[in-house]
Amino acid sequence: MNHPARIAQTALYQEVAERLRQRIFSHELPPGTWIDEQALAVDYGISRTPLREALKVLAAEGLVTLKPRRGCYVTEISERDLDEIFPLMAMLEGRSAFEASQKAKAEDLIRLESIHALLEKYAAIGDKEGFFDANQEFHRTVQELADNRWLLQVIQDLRKVLKLTRLHSLSLEGRLQQSLAEHRAIMAGFKARDAARAEKAMHDHLLSGREALARLYAREAAEGARSAKAA
Amino acid sequence: MNHPARIAQTALYQEVAERLRQRIFSHELPPGTWIDEQALAVDYGISRTPLREALKVLAAEGLVTLKPRRGCYVTEISERDLDEIFPLMAMLEGRSAFEASQKAKAEDLIRLESIHALLEKYAAIGDKEGFFDANQEFHRTVQELADNRWLLQVIQDLRKVLKLTRLHSLSLEGRLQQSLAEHRAIMAGFKARDAARAEKAMHDHLLSGREALARLYAREAAEGARSAKAA
DNA sequence: GCAAATAATACGTTATCCATAATTATGAAT
DNA sequence: ATTCATAATTATGGATAACGTATTATTTGC
Numbered sequence: 001m002n003h004p005a006r007i008a009q010t011a012l013y014q015e016v017a018e019r020l021r022q023r024i025f026s027h028e029l030p031p032g033t034w035i036d037e038q039a040l041a042v043d044y045g046i047s048r049t050p051l052r053e054a055l056k057v058l059a060a061e062g063l064v065t066l067k068p069r070r071g072c073y074v075t076e077i078s079e080r081d082l083d084e085i086f087p088l089m090a091m092l093e094g095r096s097a098f099e100a101s102q103k104a105k106a107e108d109l110i111r112l113e114s115i116h117a118l119l120e121k122y123a124a125i126g127d128k129e130g131f132f133d134a135n136q137e138f139h140r141t142v143q144e145l146a147d148n149r150w151l152l153q154v155i156q157d158l159r160k161v162l163k164l165t166r167l168h169s170l171s172l173e174g175r176l177q178q179s180l181a182e183h184r185a186i187m188a189g190f191k192a193r194d195a196a197r198a199e200k201a202m203h204d205h206l207l208s209g210r211e212a213l214a215r216l217y218a219r220e221a222a223e224g225a226r227s228a229k230a231a
Numbered sequence: 232m233n234h235p236a237r238i239a240q241t242a243l244y245q246e247v248a249e250r251l252r253q254r255i256f257s258h259e260l261p262p263g264t265w266i267d268e269q270a271l272a273v274d275y276g277i278s279r280t281p282l283r284e285a286l287k288v289l290a291a292e293g294l295v296t297l298k299p300r301r302g303c304y305v306t307e308i309s310e311r312d313l314d315e316i317f318p319l320m321a322m323l324e325g326r327s328a329f330e331a332s333q334k335a336k337a338e339d340l341i342r343l344e345s346i347h348a349l350l351e352k353y354a355a356i357g358d359k360e361g362f363f364d365a366n367q368e369f370h371r372t373v374q375e376l377a378d379n380r381w382l383l384q385v386i387q388d389l390r391k392v393l394k395l396t397r398l399h400s401l402s403l404e405g406r407l408q409q410s411l412a413e414h415r416a417i418m419a420g421f422k423a424r425d426a427a428r429a430e431k432a433m434h435d436h437l438l439s440g441r442e443a444l445a446r447l448y449a450r451e452a453a454e455g456a457r458s459a460k461a462a
Numbered sequence: 463g464c465a466a467a468t469a470a471t472a473c474g475t476t477a478t479c480c481a482t483a484a485t486t487a488t489g490a491a492t
Numbered sequence: 493a494t495t496c497a498t499a500a501t502t503a504t505g506g507a508t509a510a511c512g513t514a515t516t517a518t519t520t521g522c
Contacts, residue, residue: 011299011474013287038503047476049280052505056244056284060291062384068242069483069504084381088326095322150315150392153293154385161381242505269472278507283474300473300514 012046013053019044020054024063024074025163031076035064062161077164079217085158086210092155093139094203097186100145101195108145109190115141116187123180131179132172138183142202167220171213182208243277244284250275251285255294255305256394262307266295293392308395310448316389317441323386324370325434328417331376332426339376340421346372347418354411362410363403369414373433398451402444413439 023029035055041048055072058064065075104112115138122130143152162168172179182205189198254260266286272279286303289295296306335343346369353361374383393399403410413436420429 011297013474036503048504049475049477053284053287056287057291060288066242071484071504081381084379088379088381088385091322091326095319148315148319150312150319150389154319154389157388158381158385244505267472279473280506280508284505301516302473 011050013050013057016044016046016051017054017057020058021063021160024058027166029074030166031074031164033074035072035074037072061157063164075161075164077161079214081161082165082210082213085162086206086213089155089158089162090203090206090210092151092158093142093206094199096143096146096148096151096155097189097202098146098195098199099148099151100142101190101193101198103147104145104190112138112141112145112190113187116183119180119183123176126176128172128176131176132169135172135179135183165213167213167216170216171209173212173216175208175212178208178212179205242281244281244288247275247277247282247285248288251289252294252391255289258397260305261397262305262395264305266303266305268303292388294395306392306395308392310445312392313396313441313444316393317437317444320386320389320393321434321437321441323382323389324373324437325430327374327377327379327382327386328420328433329377329426329430330379330382331373332421332424332429334378335376335421343369343372343376343421344418347414350411350414354407357407359403359407362407363400366403366410366414396444398444398447401447402440404443404447406439406443409439409443410436 020029020035029035037048037051037055041051044051055064055066059066059072063075065073067073100108115134118134119131119138122128122134143155146152182201185201186198186205189195189201251260251266260266268279268282268286272282275282286295286297290297290303294306296304298304331339346365349365350362350369353359353365374386377383413432416432417429417436420426420432
């Protein structure tokens, strides 16, 4: 088949990897799902070759697991994995805040503050989605200011894995005010040009996120048990 | 071509990836080298398909860089990269020592001490190779005791990248005694069951390694300049 | 000697085929 | 009916050949 429509800026396997990533993150392909190579190739209208290359890439990222001769499955993350990853992320994002605080110029702080202002705004009107987006933007900006390629790489790799959990985007549920308070502490560290303080505040912010997630899981497990008893 | 000789325990692309890794680590394929897909496929007696898959995996690990439409090159690591990676590694291996110290049982400490005894022995007789191997074993064991899959993963990924630098295995050159002293400090932290102390000692040990490497580079650069002037 | 045109090279992709391992379905025997 | 062995099915891992195209190298023309 000929595809003159493709301008081929980026390789096809990369586009496919990205499409799959999004489907995994959105839980259209939940953890444990078997990925049918042939069916997917037909679905995407491509050959198996670039698809298989894409799957290798996703496997290296930890998003899928390739079982020899048994195919490809979306990776399942356990509670233990979360207990291991969050403290790691806390340390790494803390370090990121530390370096960002050291390297930030006055104008960078202004930019960071303007993003923080969005957090304040969305929290005030209770806009969870807006808060979530601004939160992401805040963390992204801190990492940009840290300007450390390898630190960024490691953080992004782990974040991808975290996005495998469905509740990730819901971790703000019921703790908007607490998250905001934590962000104020981070921002205060930056404004005081106190890198160690920014680091600790960011670190604690991440650990707090883990606790919120644990509570959500616990609640869900309880509800699951209740509905199971009812049935 | 048919290959009935292959028993195919692990996938071919994985074997190829491992072979390439070794060739990269040994600097038979030094940083910057172009990897000729077709020639390599012929050389290994395989088709391009699994070779390309292997290259995708290595690219995800950061060992090679895939330039669209221009092929595959062994990644080149800059001084700046080293300045970013070593503090990261120091933090991560420090954390590893922390967790290992917390989780280690009495028998684990005995095992660790027996490896440390090897370091003492090889340092005493000035056996650099033996010291190097025992050193690797020591770090490997600490990470095993930390028993943290994701921490291990991140550390191993970064270590692979560090192995791109030729001087990595020579970083002990002329600092055997210092490295030994640092290891004694780490061991002391473990024996005192003081996780924070083990963490800091391990952290400082890594940073010290970075400094030694920087001195080696500086010396080499000076020699390079001298021989260039002589020519 | 340099720019433009041309040829060679090799990457990205498709398509097809095949061997082998895994899974499922089938059928016989207890 | 259940168990077990066997056969049929399916999907993965890999090979091969072919092709368009972007890059690089070479030749040509001025």
